[in-house]
Amino acid sequence: MATLSDVAKKAVVSKMTVSRVINHPDKVSDELRELVYAAMKELxxxxxxxxxxxxxxxxxxxxLLILEEMDTTEPYYMNLLTGIALELDKHHYSxxxxxxxxxxxxRCDGLIVTGMREEDYSSIISVLNQPVVLFGQNDxxxxxxxxxxxxxxKLATRHLIEQGFESILFFGIDLNEPFMAMREAGYVETMCECGLNPYIQLMKNSSHVSQSNAAAYLKTSRCKTAFVCAxxxxxxxxxxxxxxLGLSIPEQVAVTGFDGVFLDRISCPKLTTIRQPIIEMGGECAKMLLQKxxxxxxxxGSCLFPPELIVRGSTV
Amino acid sequence: MATLSDVAKKAVVSKMTVSRVINHPDKVSDELRELVYAAMKELxxxxxxxxxxxxxxxxxxxxLLILEEMDTTEPYYMNLLTGIALELDKHHYSxxxxxxxxxxxxRCDGLIVTGMREEDYSSIISVLNQPVVLFGQNDxxxxxxxxxxxxxxKLATRHLIEQGFESILFFGIDLNEPFMAMREAGYVETMCECGLNPYIQLMKNSSHVSQSNAAAYLKTSRCKTAFVCAxxxxxxxxxxxxxxLGLSIPEQVAVTGFDGVFLDRISCPKLTTIRQPIIEMGGECAKMLLQKxxxxxxxxGSCLFPPELIVRGSTV
DNA sequence: CATTAACATTAAAGCGCTCACATGAATCAG
DNA sequence: CTGATTCATGTGAGCGCTTTAATGTTAATG
Structure with a gap:
């Protein structure tokens, strides 16, 4: 393995110059810089x-500090991890x-924290001496x-309205966190803009829970219904x-999800969902942290990524 | 941050002795060793x-070199990653x-490779100069x-037989790899042992493909049927x-899966599956590699983990 | 009691790199 | 032409650790 010394010898300059070419290329004359680059390449x-x-x-x-139960959120995190790791590698961070x-x-030079909940701020406060970036909105x-x-x-709700639905429910997660507040707000605003009545139901983030809640509702309802899910x-x-219940999708019941990470594709019919560009977001976390x-x-400050509506069989 | 020198001063020994206490504790007298440990703790x-x-x-x-499409196997890998990372951290490896x-x-000191297929051996051969452990059987x-x-x-097949099924199909993945050969063999052996006829169908590892294959079969079949899935x-x-098709599970149709990572729990009814202890297996990969x-x-050599049968609603 | 083997401990060099500082050349004001 | 100023480059120390070789200590031997 060639060392900085070897390069210096080959280029007939001092080690310092080589180091400078790497760290402050602008502080070295063009001539020497090229010489050093050539030596580096050759060796x-x-x-x-x-x-x-x-x-x-x-x-x-x-x-990467993951505060959530990993079990319940797994597919999501794999992408986050990938995004972070890819960016970090470029800068020789692990x-x-x-x-x-x-x-x-x-030891570490900084942290990315995800799954931070209201009650965590007091207990995890010790990490805040170091550079830190949160994955997930906070106030x-x-x-x-x-x-x-x-x-x-908003994209999801509007899409459902465009499909002709008027009875549109919001299924949210019963967490008092900024991301949920934002999602709920997006739903309520869009419904109001279109003169429709919002109807919100909050629950644990579990498919079995939402299944029984949806079943209970659908059994009593007569008209076609759409669900905006968080x-x-x-x-x-x-x-x-x-x-x-033998109801046809998307004719009688339409559904939109949120995440677009994995579940949307294994569902049948596949889900219309709001895709989060998790890999890119992970990369951005890493970039911000390294800069810090x-x-x-x-x-x-913060970085908000634009979400994307992916339209699939659960709505059209 | 205390350094080795600081510890040496505090314990009134040379740096060398401290270093030796860390790396070869047996080569230092008991007395000095304790002295050094005390100083380390104090500082x-x-x-x-x-x-x-x-x-x-x-x-x-x-x-960790992942050769598969990450997209299609995501939930699985998150556990592997966790297992590896946890073990590696203990030894200050990243x-x-x-x-x-x-x-x-x-640079790296070694690799763990997963998703290695027959055709990869020639193209990835360059990594084999370094210590390497494969995740997944190879011959x-x-x-x-x-x-x-x-x-x-075998566990899955026997379980289905115990449930009284006689028509038991094997749905495999159309990959000519050792792990599939083993799974197929386990099915065939168990069926033969019990005097039942094996019936094997191979396909792409996609729920949509298996859905249509199963549907095609179930439409023509009259008796209750079980599926051993790979x-x-x-x-x-x-x-x-x-x-x-309106067939009741598990009375008319029973199904077993393999992996037990994520899908088994979001399915409805939940799947009877063969759980792989992926986190532990990842840890073992790391241990082996560090030892190498x-x-x-x-x-x-190799390390084969015992699988575990998780019985759930798809079979009982 | 001197000699030596066996073991415990230390001093010093150096891993590859960056930084503070020293040096030297070129430029410019007066 | 001198002294100050700038810019490009080199010198040398040292980051915290391990290792080799040297030195000190003890116990065993004749």
Missing amino acids: NYVPNVAARALVKKRSQVIK LQLVTRNSHAIG KGYDFVDVDNRKGI SDRLAVGVVRAAQD IQQDGMKL | NYVPNVAARALVKKRSQVIK LQLVTRNSHAIG KGYDFVDVDNRKGI SDRLAVGVVRAAQD IQQDGMKL
Whole structure:
């Protein structure tokens, strides 16, 4: 493995110049810079991350702290992880998966936190000395990345209205968190804009729960009904309820989900859903965090991704 | 942050002794060892991974090379990842996610490879200079970790026979890979042992494909039928086919899956499945790999995990 | 009691890199 | 032409750790 010294020798310059070409290319004359680049290429030089980390007093590790039950949200997180890991790799940072219990183990240069709930802010406060980016909206002033939840649900609701539905229910998750507030608001606003009555039901994020709730409603209702669901998981349950009752989808019952990560495609019929670009969002988390680390924890604000309506068999 | 020097000063020994206490505790007298431990505790000493990596010429990175389309197998991998990451963290190794295209980027001390197919062996051969452990059975002599596929399917088949089914089909995946051969063999063996006729159908690992195949079969069949599926995904399709035809589960149609990772629980009724302890298996991959790295690539053989039959509504 | 083997401990070098500082050349005001 | 100023480059120290080789200590041997 070629070292910085080897490159310096080959280019007949000092080690310092090589180091400078890597870290501050603009502070080196064009001539020398090209010389060094050529030598690096010829020797197939790859910087030694450990050596740099040692002198920079960095660990080159960033942690992903997952506060939710991983079991219940699994498919979603795989994409997040992928997005983060891909971006981090570009900068020779590596990702450490930690949970509520293990998050204090080992050093890191910063964290990405996901699944943060109201009650977590007090208990996890110790991590806030370090650079941190939250995955998921928050109203506490921390930098975060999220999808535009309100706009997403607006897209879904409007789509259902365009399909001619007038009885449109919202199935939400019974969590008092900003992302849910936004989704609910998107639904209510759109309904009001169109002069329709909102009807909201909150429940645990489980397909079995939404299935029984939807069944209970559909048994008493006579007209065609649409469900705006706050997650694909809830939507899956609604689809099953409709099928059990022999109601045709999407003619008598239409359903939209939210996430577009996995469940939307294994459902039958496939779900119309609001796709979150999770991989890209994960990448953005990583980018923001690395920038914060470089700028010594400076505040960067938030980043809201535009959601996308994916139309499939559950509505058309 | 306390350093090794600080500890040495506090314990009034040389740096060397402290280092030796960490790396070869048996080569230091009991008295000194305790002294050093006490000093370490008092100063809250944490070794600097980068410094160690620098002198040991290690990167402290291991890569997970995922050769399958991640999209189609997602929930499964999240567990694998978790298992690997958890074990690796204990040893201050970090995990880098790479794909077919990105696997050459950056250094690593070893790899775990998953989704390896027959045709990959030639193209990925360059990674085999380094310590490597495969996740998934192989007959090429590489160290691997897998679940006992044959035994798993045997459990499922026997369970169905015990439930009184005599017409039992096997829905397999059309891949010519060892894990599928094992699953098929487990089915055939058990059927023969019980004097029943095996009937095998291979297809793409898609719930929609298995749904239509199951539907085609069930339309012509008159007696109660059971399906041994090679994946939960296939099983989900079979369940849907039965429901579409108005056949009752598990009285007229019974189904078993394989994996027990995610789909088994969102299906309705929930699936009887063969659970693979993926998290533990991931941990074992990591352990094996770290041992190989330490022992300079020595061959370690394979590790087959016992599968577990989870009985749920799709069969009883 | 001197010699040596066996073991415990230390001093010092160096892993590959970056940084603060030193040096030297070129430019410009006066 | 001198001294100040700028810019490009080099020197050397040191990040925290492990390792080799050297040194000190003890116990066993003749």
